[in-house]
Amino acid sequence: MIQIQDENGLSLWPEQLIVSITPAYPNRLCVTCADGTVGYMPHPIPPDWPSSTEYQPEPHWGLLRTPDALLWDGSQLCLQSLEEATQNLFQAGRHLWLHPRRIRRVSKQSGGLLLLTDEGTELVITPHWSQQVLKALHIPYLPDAPSGPFLRDYPFELARASAAVLRQHFADPNTLIANLIWQQLVYHQSGIHKGYGTSPRGFWYVPGAATLARLGSISAHQAEMIYYRLLVKLIDDDRLFGYRDLGFADPGADSREIGTHHPGILLVIEKTDLAKTGVAAARHFGLSWHITGGISRLFTAEFCAYALQQAGQQSLRTLIFGDYDPGGRVNGRAIVAHLDRFGTPTPAGPEFLIDASAFTEEELELFSHPLSQDDERVQKWLQETGGIHGQPNGIHADWLQPPERLLPLIEAKLSLAAPAAPPADSAP
Numbered sequence: 001m002i003q004i005q006d007e008n009g010l011s012l013w014p015e016q017l018i019v020s021i022t023p024a025y026p027n028r029l030c031v032t033c034a035d036g037t038v039g040y041m042p043h044p045i046p047p048d049w050p051s052s053t054e055y056q057p058e059p060h061w062g063l064l065r066t067p068d069a070l071l072w073d074g075s076q077l078c079l080q081s082l083e084e085a086t087q088n089l090f091q092a093g094r095h096l097w098l099h100p101r102r103i104r105r106v107s108k109q110s111g112g113l114l115l116l117t118d119e120g121t122e123l124v125i126t127p128h129w130s131q132q133v134l135k136a137l138h139i140p141y142l143p144d145a146p147s148g149p150f151l152r153d154y155p156f157e158l159a160r161a162s163a164a165v166l167r168q169h170f171a172d173p174n175t176l177i178a179n180l181i182w183q184q185l186v187y188h189q190s191g192i193h194k195g196y197g198t199s200p201r202g203f204w205y206v207p208g209a210a211t212l213a214r215l216g217s218i219s220a221h222q223a224e225m226i227y228y229r230l231l232v233k234l235i236d237d238d239r240l241f242g243y244r245d246l247g248f249a250d251p252g253a254d255s256r257e258i259g260t261h262h263p264g265i266l267l268v269i270e271k272t273d274l275a276k277t278g279v280a281a282a283r284h285f286g287l288s289w290h291i292t293g294g295i296s297r298l299f300t301a302e303f304c305a306y307a308l309q310q311a312g313q314q315s316l317r318t319l320i321f322g323d324y325d326p327g328g329r330v331n332g333r334a335i336v337a338h339l340d341r342f343g344t345p346t347p348a349g350p351e352f353l354i355d356a357s358a359f360t361e362e363e364l365e366l367f368s369h370p371l372s373q374d375d376e377r378v379q380k381w382l383q384e385t386g387g388i389h390g391q392p393n394g395i396h397a398d399w400l401q402p403p404e405r406l407l408p409l410i411e412a413k414l415s416l417a418a419p420a421a422p423p424a425d426s427a428p
Contacts, residue, residue: 001100003139004031004039007150010143011039011105016055021045025186030153038152058088061102061117065095073121090136093129100137108142148233149178151240157194158183159207163214173218177227180211181234181246188247198249200231200299236298236341243302250303255293258311261286266308267410268292268335268350270322270397277403278321281410287319295331301338308344318346319413321406324354325394326377329384348419353409354397356388364388368395 002013017034024030028040034055060072063085070078070085078085089097098115105116113125113133125133134142158166158180170176184196184203197203204227212223234240259265259282267289269278275291282289288311290304308316316339320332332350339346356364371378371392382392400406 001138002031002041004033004037004041005143005146006037006039007146007152009105009107009145010139011037012100012103012137013037014055014101024153025189040152057118058099058101060099061119061121062092062096062098062123063089090133091129092123092125092133092136096123098123098133103137106134106137106139106142107145113142148238149175149230151178151182153186154179154183159194159196159211161211161214163216166211166215170215173212173215173223173226174230176212176215177208177223178230178234180208181231184246185241188245193247196247198247199251200228200243200248203246203248204228232298239341242342243299244306248299251300253307255300256290256304256307257282257288258307259286259288262414263288263308263311264313264315265317265319265414266290266339267319267321268296268332270294270320270328270331274321274397277400277406280403281321281406284407285410285414287410288313290335292331292335295327296335296338298338298341301335302342305339305342305344308339313344316344316346317348317413318350319410320350320352320354321397322352322354323394323396324356324358324385325371325396326375326381328352328354328394328397329381330377351413351419353406353413354400355385356395358400358405358409359395363399364395367399368393 002015002018004011004013013031013033019032019034020030021032022030024040029045031039031041033039060076062073063078063082064071064074065082070080070082072078072085086097089099092098092115102117103115104118107114107116109124111127111130113130115123115125115133117123134140154169156165158176161169166176170179181203184194187194195206197206204224208227209220209224212218212227213220218226235242257279262285265285265287267278267282267287269275269289269291272291272293278291279289281287288308290300292300318332318336318339320328320335322328322331329352332352336346336350359367368388371381371394373392378392381387387393388395
């Protein structure tokens with residue numbers, strides 16, 4: 001029996017019902033079954049693969065013992081003895097025996113198992129018998145059913161499929177969008193270029209928007225929002241691949257630079273309005289720098305992380321030059337998390353350069369501003385930082401004038417050893 005993972009979980013197939021097995025990304029085998037089911041197995045083709053291609057099904061999926069008789073498939077009278085009838089079966093309950101080649105699907109249910117036979121009969125296995133059943137079916141552990149869209153290879157280009165074909169294969173836009181992204185991954189890894197967009201937004205325009213429009217069912221705006229959420233989920237939450245793996249282009253070296261003297265210390269510049277000041281300060285000390293242009297984006301952070309790795313940096317100190325407010329804190333934690341996602345961790349966490357002590361009392365009086373009471377982040381920020389004189393007020397880093405005032409703030413950090421890592425509950 002061949003075990004494969006498909007869109008509904010784990011399924012079992014006799015070798016004679018396997019139509020094809022082909023290599024698939026990444027390092028797995030794509031299996032197509034006789035009824036059209038497509039799934040994947042991570043293991044090599046078994047060495048004892050049968051030479052016969054003709055499938056001869058067993059006459060019964062199992063035997064049930066009742067107080068009065070033995071019943072094949074729970075209904076047909078069995079005239080054999082229990083010992084004779086169960087010779088090729090395995091016990092799945094106190095009064096139940098099954099044939100392994102008639103079981104097509106195994107899933108978890110209420111602490112036990114739910115089995116599905118090849119002709120659709122559902123069989124509930126109690127927790128007491130579950131491990132014995134899994135052992136009999138040669139299943140070392142039972143994976144959960146996919147929690148998101150099932151990703152599989154298609155023998156045609158989804159972006160050029162007709163509306164009828166898309167509706168035949170995709171019941172919802174989530175699965176179509178996820179498989180558009182997955183197909184681009186496979187194309188790029190195979191060296192196939194279809195002319196799709198090379199940025200998150202560009203890929204939505206080509207091929208995303210037109211393909212989803214043919215599927216219908218939701219508006220273009222709804223489809224676009226689903227696309228961005230799924231892209232982040234597949235890359236950040238599930239960590240299946242990165243933007244570079246999709247063939248997306250570097251958003252531009254203008255947003256970063258590797259330091260000449262301290263390449264492992266990264267100055268993160270929150271806003272483009274702070275870029276001139278931040279870049280000049282970073283170059284003064286020979287630090288690396290990266291402009292997030294607002295809250296850090298996973299897309300640009302990935303290319304920054306790989307640039308740092310190519311320069312030999314495996315871990316960092318990260319100095320944050322941004323506003324003294326909840327958004328500035330979020331950006332600092334986000335960039336650290338994003339760099340860590342792509343293999344360039346900051347053990348000590350973000351080190352914030354700007355706080356109330358960076359300004360004079362007159363500047364705090366003139367230029368600070370009350371934070372929105374509707375912002376749910378304010379109370380936590382106030383507890384962490386103390387705000388300004390204990391009040392929920394913030395101040396923009398732009399008021400640090402003249403720009404040279406940033407230099408002693410960085411110098412103070414450089415004169416200190418890297419601080420200890422923050423407690424786990426301070427992570428974003």
